[in-house]
Amino acid sequence: MQVSTQNRNKGAVISVSGDIDLYTSPDLRKEIAKLAKKKKNPLVVDLEQVDYMDSSGVATLVEGLQLTGRYEGSFRVASLNDGVREVFELARLDKVFDVYDNLDQALAGF
Amino acid sequence: MQVSTQNRNKGAVISVSGDIDLYTSPDLRKEIAKLAKKKKNPLVVDLEQVDYMDSSGVATLVEGLQLTGRYEGSFRVASLNDGVREVFELARLDKVFDVYDNLDQALAGF
Amino acid sequence: MRECLDIRIPGHPKMMKLVRSTVGQACEMVGFCARDSHAVVLAVDEGCTNIIRHCYRDCSEEDIVIRIRLFKNRIEILLRDFGEEIDLEKLRDCVEARRRELEKQGPVRPGGLGVILIDSIMDRVHYKSSQKFGTVLKMVKYVSPRGEGEVASKHSE
Amino acid sequence: MRECLDIRIPGHPKMMKLVRSTVGQACEMVGFCARDSHAVVLAVDEGCTNIIRHCYRDCSEEDIVIRIRLFKNRIEILLRDFGEEIDLEKLRDCVEARRRELEKQGPVRPGGLGVILIDSIMDRVHYKSSQKFGTVLKMVKYVSPRGEGEVASKHSE
Ligand SMILES: Nc1ncnc2c1ncn2[C@@H]1O[C@H](COP(=O)(O)OP(=O)(O)O)[C@@H](O)[C@H]1O
Ligand SMILES: Nc1ncnc2c1ncn2[C@@H]1O[C@H](COP(=O)(O)OP(=O)(O)O)[C@@H](O)[C@H]1O
Numbered sequence: 378m379q380v381s382t383q384n385r386n387k388g389a390v391i392s393v394s395g396d397i398d399l400y401t402s403p404d405l406r407k408e409i410a411k412l413a414k415k416k417k418n419p420l421v422v423d424l425e426q427v428d429y430m431d432s433s434g435v436a437t438l439v440e441g442l443q444l445t446g447r448y449e450g451s452f453r454v455a456s457l458n459d460g461v462r463e464v465f466e467l468a469r470l471d472k473v474f475d476v477y478d479n480l481d482q483a484l485a486g487f
Numbered sequence: 488m489q490v491s492t493q494n495r496n497k498g499a500v501i502s503v504s505g506d507i508d509l510y511t512s513p514d515l516r517k518e519i520a521k522l523a524k525k526k527k528n529p530l531v532v533d534l535e536q537v538d539y540m541d542s543s544g545v546a547t548l549v550e551g552l553q554l555t556g557r558y559e560g561s562f563r564v565a566s567l568n569d570g571v572r573e574v575f576e577l578a579r580l581d582k583v584f585d586v587y588d589n590l591d592q593a594l595a596g597f
Numbered sequence: 598m599r600e601c602l603d604i605r606i607p608g609h610p611k612m613m614k615l616v617r618s619t620v621g622q623a624c625e626m627v628g629f630c631a632r633d634s635h636a637v638v639l640a641v642d643e644g645c646t647n648i649i650r651h652c653y654r655d656c657s658e659e660d661i662v663i664r665i666r667l668f669k670n671r672i673e674i675l676l677r678d679f680g681e682e683i684d685l686e687k688l689r690d691c692v693e694a695r696r697r698e699l700e701k702q703g704p705v706r707p708g709g710l711g712v713i714l715i716d717s718i719m720d721r722v723h724y725k726s727s728q729k730f731g732t733v734l735k736m737v738k739y740v741s742p743r744g745e746g747e748v749a750s751k752h753s754e
Numbered sequence: 755m756r757e758c759l760d761i762r763i764p765g766h767p768k769m770m771k772l773v774r775s776t777v778g779q780a781c782e783m784v785g786f787c788a789r790d791s792h793a794v795v796l797a798v799d800e801g802c803t804n805i806i807r808h809c810y811r812d813c814s815e816e817d818i819v820i821r822i823r824l825f826k827n828r829i830e831i832l833l834r835d836f837g838e839e840i841d842l843e844k845l846r847d848c849v850e851a852r853r854r855e856l857e858k859q860g861p862v863r864p865g866g867l868g869v870i871l872i873d874s875i876m877d878r879v880h881y882k883s884s885q886k887f888g889t890v891l892k893m894v895k896y897v898s899p900r901g902e903g904e905v906a907s908k909h910s911e
Contacts, residue, residue: 398614399610431711464714509803542868542871543803545864546865553864573792583862600764601763602763603763604759604761606758606759607756615780618779626772
């Protein structure tokens with residue numbers, strides 16, 4: 378898994394590529410925590426290049442939602458491929474996240 | 488592995504897809520033997536859709552070369568991908584076969 | 598012919614990618630659609646990471662043995678650890694509680710998702726645990742005759 | 755952490771696709787380029803099919819155990835069968851004869867290619883055989899610092 382971040386005005390986009398699993402999710406968690414500390418708003422996680430995500434990835438995103446919630450920031454996930462979308466659905470968390478079809482839509486207005 | 492054959496004038500083209508290994512090569516062997524019995528000339532094996540071939544596949548093609556040689560038929564292989572080409576090279580048989588970049592070239596004049 | 602494969606790996610997160618690739622290929626051989634293959638891979642991954650985290654507590658170098666059995670109409674996967682006996686009653690209660698929580702869409706919290714995923718994906722899930730032999734998690738998934746959509750339709754029932 | 759994986763399969767050609775997929779993923783994790791990964795997969799495949807054909811004579815239901823060890827700079831793969839002791843001297847002679855034949859580009863015949871491929875691809879190849887423990891084929895391949903082209907350049911030396 379690779380993570381790279383771009384600042385956009387007051388917000389930030391974390392672009393992830395590769396697999397998000399128990400081995401790699403701590404790196405994503407750290408990056409999200411760092412940006413949440415800076416109160417980035419919105420905080421967008423772009424999953425376009427992610428082929429696989431397990432429950433540790435979902436848990437990491439739920440944490441992001443909680444962290445940004447503390448300063449009333451908007452936490453957004455963009456570009457879920459079929460497999461990633463299914464994990465959210467199976468975990469019944471698909472309604473909990475602000476999911477955008479692509480990065481442009483996630484960033485609209487910023 | 489899947490094999491399908493098209494007759495072309497006096498010749499025939501065997502199109503193979505999938506992996507040619509110890510498990511699947513007997514099917515290819517059977518098809519080549521059948522067409523060699525009918526003295527098809529040229530006998531072209533199109534490997535464009537083959538991702539993987541092991542030494543049992545190479546042995547099968549060497550047999551084809553021998554069978555068609557008996558009636559002075561031309562045995563041709565077309566569209567080797569990198570992996571397949573490498574097996575020929577490693578087995579030092581790349582010079583033994585009439586190898587064509589694509590099916591059109593293998594069929595030129597037929 | 599028995600179509601059976603045993604894999605033995607150290608219980609470390611780094612090995613999961615290798616397990617996923619093998620299980621994915623096994624699913625393809627059985628004839629699962631891409632969606633179901635992905636789901637089975639996910640269930641096996643969750644089963645293994647649960648062993649690493651809860652049974653080996655992220656620190657043991659014990660192994661995990663994965664047995665994969667291929668059938669015409671299904672795949673059977675057994676995960677075996679070499680840890681302490683676990684309280685299956687407690688596990689079941691914990692899962693039931695988490696499931697109700699998610700159904701009510703109450704306050705969102707991370708964690709507690711792995712067992713739910715396994716349960717939603719696989720057609721049969723059975724734990725067996727003993728002090729002597731550790732825990733075996735047996736999971737079975739049938740090839741859906743309807744193909745695509747099986748997983749989704751099941752969880753929205 | 756040990757990065758080590760044991761796979762146990764029945765000695766049947768149908769299982770090879772599964773082995774290839776696992777070995778391919780292991781090579782990727784070590785950091786081999788696509789070309790070298792493919793070559794290592796081929797060598798393992800040839801080693802296994804030799805066991806199936808020559809040691810188990812296409813009919814036994816005995817198992818093959820494949821041990822894969824991942825290192826920073828190399829992969830080590832051990833193939834183990836449960837068959838009779840084999841005559842390693844004879845094997846070596848047979849390979850040498852076939853190699854000379856191919857180098858001279860004499861009359862072409864099928865067969866006798868598997869061991870040549872293994873030998874050309876892997877950096878170290880070692881057989882050990884005994885009546886009691888069957889045969890173990892140990893193969894080592896180093897990650898080429900130059901990347902692409904390693905296999906090709908080696909065989910044309
Ligand atoms: N293999 C296991 N060994 C011991 N306990 C387990 C195992 N799998 C699950 N559990 C228990 O079930 C609970 C729920 O697991 P899970 O759904 O994966 O969520 P999480 O891992 O986030 O807690 C765990 O907290 C643990 O107490
Ligand atoms: N695992 C093995 N057990 C016993 N004999 C073997 C084994 N591997 C190779 N051999 C011997 O070496 C010879 C050459 O093997 P190989 O290069 O794979 O070509 P082929 O399988 O086409 O004969 C075989 O014919 C066999 O006698």
